[in-house]
Amino acid sequence: MQTTSLTVEKGSVELGPNVLSGVSLPAAVVYEDPLIHNVEWMQRFAEAHGARLAPHGKTTMTPALFHRQLQAGAWGITLATAPQCRAAFAHGVTRLLMANQLVGKANMAIIATLIEQGATFYCVVDSQENVRQLGRFFAERGLYLSVLIEVGVEGGRCGCRNQQEIVSLAEAIAEEPALSLVGLEGYEGVVHGDNPESGIRAYAQYLVDVAVELEAAQRFSEPNPIVTASGSAWYDVIAEAFRGAPLQGRFTPVLRPGCYVVHDHGLYREAQSAVMARRPDLQQGLEPALEVFAQVQSLPEPGLAIVALGKRDIGYDQLPIPLRRYREAGEVAQPLSVTGWEVTKIMDQHTFLRLPEEAKDVAIGDIVAFGASHPCLTFDKWRQLLLVDAQLNVKEHLATCF
The missing domain is CATH 2.40.37.20 (D-serine dehydratase-like domain)
Known part of the structure; x- marks a missing residue:
């Protein structure tokens, strides 16, 4: 489990009033019991599937909740932007997975400073131009940057669209002394169609197959490279694919759901119902908090x-x-x-x-x-x-x- 120096600062704020009296409304509230349940439930789920958990911090951007997730055993915290990473690091989070491209010198400078201050940082790449820019910037700073290749889908968001692009990008990374290819990243939430479950299972298998191929070709710079995906709707399907024999003992599977921590009364309640239907062996499920x-x-x-x-x-x-x-x-x-x-x-x-x-x-x-x-x-x-x-x-x- 990652150690953290994060503390919850209460300052001089008076605690104790009841939401029905003494609190200026409107107010957003988080119920403690469901929160505790959700944090522990997802941590157990990840561990039962042989995976690490890096909850997506952009959901809450709430350091006190990062602290609870890390204390429960989370491997790190996922973020979406360089300023989000800076905020999390300032509150004691030292392992940061930015599931996004790091673009622009100002953002690169933010991350370089965090690395110099001791952060363990990962970001994703999907283009040779971005690889060249990152390689140049971090070489000039005398730093090494760990990157994961993003695996995309046609019509989706970012990410390499085919295997040849992935192989070519791995070759380009190898030519940059300041960059280290440490794994693959994907996001299944951009897979749509008449039968999304089938498409997502195929995508997850594709991630696994590409990872195994790159490992066989010795493209990764570290043992046990990272393979990561999973939002808050299809985490069970991704976890099942990552638990398979090709990755066991050779890779570090990382799941990145974020909304689970407080769940909801709409989109993710529906998604959780689908998870429980696919996995009747799971107990109780998540609770709105x-x-x-x-x-x-x-x-x-x-x-x-x-x-x-x-x-x-x-x-x-x-x-x-x-x-x-x-x-x-x-x-x-x-x-x-x-x-x-x-x-x-x-x-x-x-x-x-x-x-x-x-x-x-x-x-x-x-x-x-x-x-x-x-x-x-x-x-x-x-x-x-x-x-x-x-x-x-x-x-x-x-x-x-x-």
């Missing part, structure tokens, strides 16, 4: 409530889902009904709720808990979230560093 609380601010006409919640507060890939309702300063154990409530529209600071005819008890100031889809796009709206217990008492302030 993230909600946003906001108050009814207007009841301007029958059947309509306006809540002080908007695009500035919660992700809106899918419309938020009303989960529960409380009276301000009410009892957590006595939620009020939101049956039949439906979000119909969301603006910058306002959410429109269609109410059923029987919703006669709604009052100004009522507090509604909302679930969201795709937690990345809720976390990035907050400078801090509230870690709460089951009774909605605030236990910790979770600062973000977007």
